Amino acid sequence: MHGYSDAALVLVGDELLSGRTRDLNLRNAARILDRYGIAVTECRTVPDTAGAVASALVSLASPGRILITTGGLGPTDDDLTLRGVAAAASVRLERNPDAEWMIRGRYESGSLDMPQSALVQADIPEGAEPVDNPVGIAPGVILKSRGMLFVSLPGVPSEAEALLPACLERAGLAPGETGREFVLRTWGIPENRLYDMLTAEARGVSLAFLPSPGRVDVKIAGEGAAGFAARAEAVLGGAVYSVDRETGLEAAVGELLLRRGWRLSVAESCTGGMLGSAITSVPGSSDWFDGGVVSYSDRVKIRVLGVPEKVLEEHGAVSRETVTAMCRGVSALLGTEAAVAVSGIAGPGGGTEEKPAGTVWMAAKAGGEEDCRVQRFPGDRNGVREAAVAHSLGMLLGLLRGEPD
Numbered sequence: 001m002h003g004y005s006d007a008a009l010v011l012v013g014d015e016l017l018s019g020r021t022r023d024l025n026l027r028n029a030a031r032i033l034d035r036y037g038i039a040v041t042e043c044r045t046v047p048d049t050a051g052a053v054a055s056a057l058v059s060l061a062s063p064g065r066i067l068i069t070t071g072g073l074g075p076t077d078d079d080l081t082l083r084g085v086a087a088a089a090s091v092r093l094e095r096n097p098d099a100e101w102m103i104r105g106r107y108e109s110g111s112l113d114m115p116q117s118a119l120v121q122a123d124i125p126e127g128a129e130p131v132d133n134p135v136g137i138a139p140g141v142i143l144k145s146r147g148m149l150f151v152s153l154p155g156v157p158s159e160a161e162a163l164l165p166a167c168l169e170r171a172g173l174a175p176g177e178t179g180r181e182f183v184l185r186t187w188g189i190p191e192n193r194l195y196d197m198l199t200a201e202a203r204g205v206s207l208a209f210l211p212s213p214g215r216v217d218v219k220i221a222g223e224g225a226a227g228f229a230a231r232a233e234a235v236l237g238g239a240v241y242s243v244d245r246e247t248g249l250e251a252a253v254g255e256l257l258l259r260r261g262w263r264l265s266v267a268e269s270c271t272g273g274m275l276g277s278a279i280t281s282v283p284g285s286s287d288w289f290d291g292g293v294v295s296y297s298d299r300v301k302i303r304v305l306g307v308p309e310k311v312l313e314e315h316g317a318v319s320r321e322t323v324t325a326m327c328r329g330v331s332a333l334l335g336t337e338a339a340v341a342v343s344g345i346a347g348p349g350g351g352t353e354e355k356p357a358g359t360v361w362m363a364a365k366a367g368g369e370e371d372c373r374v375q376r377f378p379g380d381r382n383g384v385r386e387a388a389v390a391h392s393l394g395m396l397l398g399l400l401r402g403e404p405d
Helices: 014-018 023-035 051-061 081-091 097-109 116-122 159-169 193-201 227-240 249-260 273-282 298-303 311-317 322-333 381-400
Strands: 006-014 039-046 065-070 093-095 123-125 129-131 142-143 150-155 181-187 205-210 215-221 240-242 264-268 289-294 340-342 361-368 369-376
Touching: 006 289, 014 039, 014 123, 023 039, 023 065, 023 159, 023 193, 039 264, 051 065, 051 081, 051 150, 051 264, 051 381, 065 193, 081 093, 081 123, 081 142, 093 097, 097 129, 116 123, 116 150, 123 369, 129 159, 129 298, 129 322, 142 159, 142 227, 181 381, 193 215, 193 340, 215 227, 215 361, 227 240, 240 249, 240 311, 240 340, 249 273, 249 381, 264 322, 273 289, 289 322, 298 311, 298 322, 322 340, 322 369, 340 381, 369 381
Parallel strands: 006 039, 006 065, 065 150, 264 289, 264 340
Antiparallel strands: 093 123, 129 142, 142 150, 181 215, 181 240, 205 215, 340 361, 361 369
């Protein structure tokens, strides 16, 4: 056992407090820490000052806790996080030769001239260890002090996400299942409906619902978790796309395409490339994904995807007829066995009484099987588009599994 009971995060950055930047680090950190059996129980957002960082860390300090900071590790005058960490741990900053070597190596590997100011990132709290950053320059930093583990990460989400597991493992932690917690990853069922479907029979277990647009992860813990998870999976059926924390919906689709030796193409209107982006976020997706067409205008739908002009005139771009033609068109254009198409009104404007904002038609094709559905998604423009990505991929997953409607 690693001896740490929980974790608290301090998100550092004036841009977070002003709303100019959307934080992704809390979500990513919580997901990663879950692999190690550690829950995030508190989170603070503070400005770019050493005093604010130190004050937050001191107030969150508790033996057995992991204290994680994100942001403020760069070379500029407002990158003062490590000063705050040092103050909270009652140590001084010192130039660390290993950290300096890591920074110099990053510049050399990229054939870049290193400004002297970059070496400020090698000044870390006394007794701390640097951890090499695989996707950036500033090293991560770990410090064990007073029964706590301080972990300092860059604020760029891709860097923080890559560094956190390395920092935890450098500190002696290892990922692994608790043996009493299970997860069901679902698509297409709203959180409140999932709650109603599952909680009535949830005796002897605790449930946590972790929603994102179009998807909900259900965490099941307790002595009876294994049996309840099996029963819940049977009840939810095709809405469960994975029971593995590491397998996303896009990857689940890819696995089934690979088994059949099929390839996928996409035709997007309101999602504007988000569907293709989600798919290509999966490592190795080039083995099963060919590409797509962002057909935002009717002209592209007609000229590139072959949607009949009469269909658009009679039914409109947001319709069963149009999205079905888009799906068949991109499949024929790129010669793929599987295809997905999306056309809708993401909002906030553009809706009508018949087709209000949030209305999205989606079509999926797998071999000779097709599915076409309409949904009215709640939320803002981005939420509607993310939900459409999840729902359309879920439809394709169902076809690949051979599931009935």
